[in-house]
Amino acid sequence: MGKGIIIAIDGFSSTGKSTIAKLLANKYNYIYVDTGAMYRAVTLFAKKNNFVGEDFLDEEKLVLNLKNISLSFKFNKDLGFAEMYLNNVNVEKKIRTLEISQLVSKVSTISKVRSKLVAEQQLMGKNSGIVMDGRDIGTVVFPNADLKLFMTASADKRARRRYKELIDRGDIVDYKDILFNVEERDRIDSTREDSPLIRAEDAIEFDNSDMGIKEQFERICTLIDRII
Numbered sequence: 001m002g003k004g005i006i007i008a009i010d011g012f013s014s015t016g017k018s019t020i021a022k023l024l025a026n027k028y029n030y031i032y033v034d035t036g037a038m039y040r041a042v043t044l045f046a047k048k049n050n051f052v053g054e055d056f057l058d059e060e061k062l063v064l065n066l067k068n069i070s071l072s073f074k075f076n077k078d079l080g081f082a083e084m085y086l087n088n089v090n091v092e093k094k095i096r097t098l099e100i101s102q103l104v105s106k107v108s109t110i111s112k113v114r115s116k117l118v119a120e121q122q123l124m125g126k127n128s129g130i131v132m133d134g135r136d137i138g139t140v141v142f143p144n145a146d147l148k149l150f151m152t153a154s155a156d157k158r159a160r161r162r163y164k165e166l167i168d169r170g171d172i173v174d175y176k177d178i179l180f181n182v183e184e185r186d187r188i189d190s191t192r193e194d195s196p197l198i199r200a201e202d203a204i205e206f207d208n209s210d211m212g213i214k215e216q217f218e219r220i221c222t223l224i225d226r227i228i
C-alpha cells in the first residue's frame, strides 16, 4: 500500500457520511475526523454560556470567547472511533441531542468560527491518511483532496435514520420535529454566505436513499484502490 491519501466526504445531514467514513478509516487504517462534531462542540459551548438559544445568537460574545474553546478527539478503543472532547471533557453524547442539532447550523454561519475550525482541520490532514466528513471538506478544507465524495438521500429517509438513532439511545423525540430539523439544516447549510454546502465539481455523488451501506462501501473501496 502506498502513502495515505486524503478522502473528503461532504453531504447533507444524516446521509450516512460518518458510517462510511468510519468503515473506510478502519479498513485503510486512516484517521477519521468528524468535523460536524467540532461545530456541535462549539455550539454546546455557546449554549452553556448563553451565547445562543432558540431565538438569539450573540455572535460578538461567542467570537470573543473562541480562544477559550479547545477541541480534541480521543480514540475510544471499545467504540472503535474517536470521541469529541471540549476543554478536555468528553461531550460525545451531549453534542448529539436534537437541541444542539437545532442550534448548530446557526453557529456554523459565523465566519470566525469556521476559520478557527478549518485551520485545525487542515493541521490534522498534514500527515495524510485521513478521512474527513462535513459540509465544506472538498471545497474549502481540502480542495486538493485525492478523493471527494458527495452524499445525498431524500429528507424523509434521512429523518427516519436520525429518528431511529435518537430513539435507540433513549431520547424522547417526535419524527415531525426531526424532519423539520433536517430540512431546516439543509436550507441554512446550503444558503449561508461563508462556505455553503455545495458539491465540489470533482466530487463523486452517491444518492443512498435506496442503496445499502455495504454496496456503497464496496463501490467507494474500488475507487480508493484505484488511487492508492
Ligand code: DC
Pocket (backbone or CB within 6 Å): 013, 014, 035, 036, 037, 039, 040, 104, 105, 108, 133, 134, 135, 136, 137, 185, 189
Ligand atoms: O455532520 P453533522 O450533522 O453532525 O453536522 C452538524 C452541523 O455542523 C451541520 O448542520 C452544519 C455544520 N457543519 C458545517 O457547517 N461544516 C462542516 N464541515 C461540518 C458541519
